[in-house]
């Protein structure tokens with residue numbers, strides 16, 4: 001129970017407590033105690049952190065990418081061939097007739113319209129159960145199309161940062177919680193799902209299925225910001241979808257160890 005509360009507190013912005021040595025994996029122990037007693041520069045810590053994550057990341061990366069691309073292509077194929085296998089987009093869809101709704105999008109819609117829609121409830125419950133079983137945060141790394149392009153942008157960011165051509169400005173972890181509340185309030189006050197207009201997840205999903213729009217310029221700007229100024233900034237400091245699935249992940253006890261946490 002304490003672990004769940006601690007995980008939720010960290011999700012909403014609390015600084016993670018320093019782990020005891022016996023709680024760390026051998027690779028992490030090497031990272032944290034590698035130069036005990038010596039002064040470690042910020043860049044050395046980043047390098048050690050990268051080294052620590054390299055093996056496990058590479059092992060799963062191919063599988064994640066294939067799954068992510070396959071899921072998103074299934075929307076496109078289904079729409080293009082009109083086979084009604086997977087209809088809609090990531091925010092709201094029907095898989096073989098079953099309603100599915102992104103949890104955050106559904107919440108935004110209900111707050112904006114101040115009504116509880118039965119199809120959304122069915123979709124939310126279906127998706128909630130699915131991600132409880134799979135581990136909520138797996139949505140990010142195995143399904144979200146922005147995760148894929150942000151990962152590529154991150155690789156470029158690291159390459160540029162090593163050469164002094166990019167910065168990594170960081171912000172307080174609680175910023176994302178404040179933004180979560182702001183988007184919820186904006187939906188209530190304006191009657192529009194404001195977040196959906198700027199969500200790169202929804203923009204990329206719809207662009208892939210229905211064709212590119214000007215909204216892709218916004219996604220490009222986000223990526224440029226992440227490449228040159230702040231590593232994985234959208235996922236770390238803004239995305240309410242990440243918080244929502246993070247909560248599901250904590251509840252399912254199987255949340256993914258994402259690198260930007």
Ligand code: SF4
Pocket residue numbers: 139140141144145146147200201234235236239240241242243
């Ligand atoms: S935090 Fe948001 S944008 Fe980032 S991978 Fe998760 S759902 Fe996608």
